[in-house]
Amino acid sequence: xxxxxxxxxxxxxxxxxxxxxxxxxxxxxxAYKDRLxxxxxxxxxxxxxxPRILSxxxxxxxxxxxxxxxxxxxxxxxxxxxxxAEGHEIGHHGYLHLRSxxxxxxxxxxxxxxxxxxxxxxxxxxxxxxxSPSWELxxxxxxxxxxxxxxxxxxxMGDDRPYLLGNDLIELPVHWSLDDWPHLHWKPGRGDAFTxxxxxxxxxxxxxxxxxQERRHLTYTMHxxxxxxxxxxxxxxxxxxxxxxRADVWFATHADVAAFVTS
Numbered sequence: 001x002x003x004x005x006x007x008x009x010x011x012x013x014x015x016x017x018x019x020x021x022x023x024x025x026x027x028x029x030x031a032y033k034d035r036l037x038x039x040x041x042x043x044x045x046x047x048x049x050x051p052r053i054l055s056x057x058x059x060x061x062x063x064x065x066x067x068x069x070x071x072x073x074x075x076x077x078x079x080x081x082x083x084x085a086e087g088h089e090i091g092h093h094g095y096l097h098l099r100s101x102x103x104x105x106x107x108x109x110x111x112x113x114x115x116x117x118x119x120x121x122x123x124x125x126x127x128x129x130x131x132s133p134s135w136e137l138x139x140x141x142x143x144x145x146x147x148x149x150x151x152x153x154x155x156x157m158g159d160d161r162p163y164l165l166g167n168d169l170i171e172l173p174v175h176w177s178l179d180d181w182p183h184l185h186w187k188p189g190r191g192d193a194f195t196x197x198x199x200x201x202x203x204x205x206x207x208x209x210x211x212x213q214e215r216r217h218l219t220y221t222m223h224x225x226x227x228x229x230x231x232x233x234x235x236x237x238x239x240x241x242x243x244x245x246r247a248d249v250w251f252a253t254h255a256d257v258a259a260f261v262t263s
Contacts, residue, residue, distance in 0.1 A: 049228020
């Protein structure tokens with residue numbers, strides 16, 4: 001695959017958002033349907049976080065990739081339509097955010113097919129990219145992605161550059177250090193502490209500097225209910241401002257990166 005970037009850019013940057021909403025919890029445990037506080041935080045991502053994210057991206061004229069479970073597309077149809085209408089890519093993120101490592105082949109197939117159907121019904125487009133719930137994949141998942149014609153996946157951590165899974169499926173790698181969830185989300189009973197915003201931003205900027213030096217692609221992963229809360233939205237703004245200090249950076253959706261590295 002190609003190792004250069006368009007217009008002599010040194011680095012390709014993809015801003016990605018997992019719009020899990022309620023499905024992120026219901027897929028983990030159906031008992032969450034009665035945990036109203038947890039579900040209310042999930043809905044906050046749709047009602048407040050997502051509009052802030054879209055406004056920030058519009059301000060900077062950047063297109064991003066949003067990974068959306070089918071259940072979210074059905075429950076929050078207008079919000080998902082807005083994402084697509086503003087020119088962003090919609091990727092597949094399962095149907096009910098069911099982890100593949102605990103699912104049968106039949107369950108995984110249903111997740112993919114129901115998720116695709118919901119996205120097609122909502123935005124009128126078939127997704128070409130997939131991100132597995134909680135970044136877990138099994139060999140069966142990869143077989144199903146090929147069977148259903150996906151171009152790329154963004155769930156694995158085997159490199160810090162795009163690479164091929166077999167001969168036909170592009171992997172756009174991720175990493176927990178580049179995900180807002182471990183830094184800024186608190187889960188009841190887990191005892192986590194929030195990372196200070198300045199430390200979080202410093203980590204992400206250091207990752208960018210490393211990628212820029214090595215002419216790599218870098219994927220940031222965020223969640224509307226996390227990065228879109230209160231002052232945290234300013235972290236995206238500041239991240240983009242800092243990166244844009246370098247003229248030789250290409251902000252691109254995952255679909256655009258996948259197309260370029262195989263061109």
